[in-house]
Amino acid sequence: MxxxxxxxxxxxxxxxxxxxxxxxxxxxxxxxxxxxxxxxxxxxxxxxxxxxxxxxxxxxxxxxxxxxxxxxxxxxxxxxxxxxxxxxxxxxxxxxxxxGEPRNHFAIVCASRSCPRLLNNAYTADQLETQLTLNTNAFFASGNHFRYDPTQRTFQLSSILEWFGEDFGPDQSARLRTIAPYLPSREAYDAATTAPASVAVTYLAYDWRLNDQSPHQ
Structure with a gap:
């Protein structure tokens, strides 16, 4: 036991x-x-x-x-x-x-509503890359974790990116380039990769209320 x-x-x-x-x-x-x-x-x-x-x-x-x-x-x-x-x-x-794997932050959960989704199966060595990629994609696809305003060129990111920013890169531009492959739109990807220094970044409030939803496939 x-x-x-x-x-x-x-x-x-x-x-x-x-x-x-x-x-x-x-x-x-x-x-x-x-x-x-x-x-x-x-x-x-x-x-x-x-x-x-x-x-x-x-x-x-x-x-x-x-x-x-x-x-x-x-x-x-x-x-x-x-x-x-x-x-x-x-x-x-x-x-x-x-x-050195920042996508860990989109796999571990604290049972709060602003946490990443909890899979209903275990992470495994042979499926880890796929699982981390899918969960990171799902994380940024949610408006609770990520928003981009192309008119204002403004990113709103999960507070996870503020608290653990150093895990994603030494500065804001590097961090945006790290998450760019997982962003949900071409506009957001382009903004994060072509001129990240010109993009404004703010952080979304974290909802600590208990997440009582079912785990995700």
Whole structure:
């Protein structure tokens, strides 16, 4: 059985849950990059969903993210992999972000309405490129995450691109070129690639309310 557990004095004590493949994996084993990446995306999403279900009914994950004192789901809900505990923050910042694959941000979810869609199947090494591409395309196809006004030459981007901008490039122009292949229109693609420095960028407000929609195929 998996060992998703609280490891701090103020952590939740969660019952053991059936996630044996995650908790029995060897995090230090040499593996192909695709296999490692798929594993940690699945781990992040599984722990998040398990944590939210444990707190149900919950209006938002932010209701369980104490800043100073008390339980913080991102820090105190731990997945034991081999002999090491990993929090959601550690999986995201110390593992996934260090892979250099920015599309991770469109695969992991925090159970909020402004999060990327949650697939109803696991990420796998042999399908990872396809899955990341499809989910990134779907992310930018949604008006909740991306809007482009060709008259004003203005991009409105998800706050994810503001919070983690450095993962997409060293400056705004580089970041727009990174996401350009996944934008939903030729106009948006051209603006992001031909003269990105002349485009204005603002960021959409993030909706932290709990996403109670069904997972996507």
């Amino acid at each position: 998996a060992a998703i557990k609280g490891g701090h004095a103020n952590a939740r004590s969660l019952p053991r849950t059936p996630l044996p493949r995650l908790s029995h994996a060897n995090a230090h084993l040499n593996a192909h990059d695709e296999a490692r990446l798929a594993f940690w995306i699945n781990a992040y999403n599984a722990v998040t969903v398990r944590g939210i279900l444990h707190e149900s009914p919950a209006a938002s994950i932010r209701n369980h993210t104490a800043k100073v004192f008390g339980y913080n789901i991102w820090k105190d809900l731990l997945l034991n992999v081999g002999s090491t505990d990993y929090s959601l923050n550690q999986i995201e910042h110390d593992v996934l972000r260090k892979t």
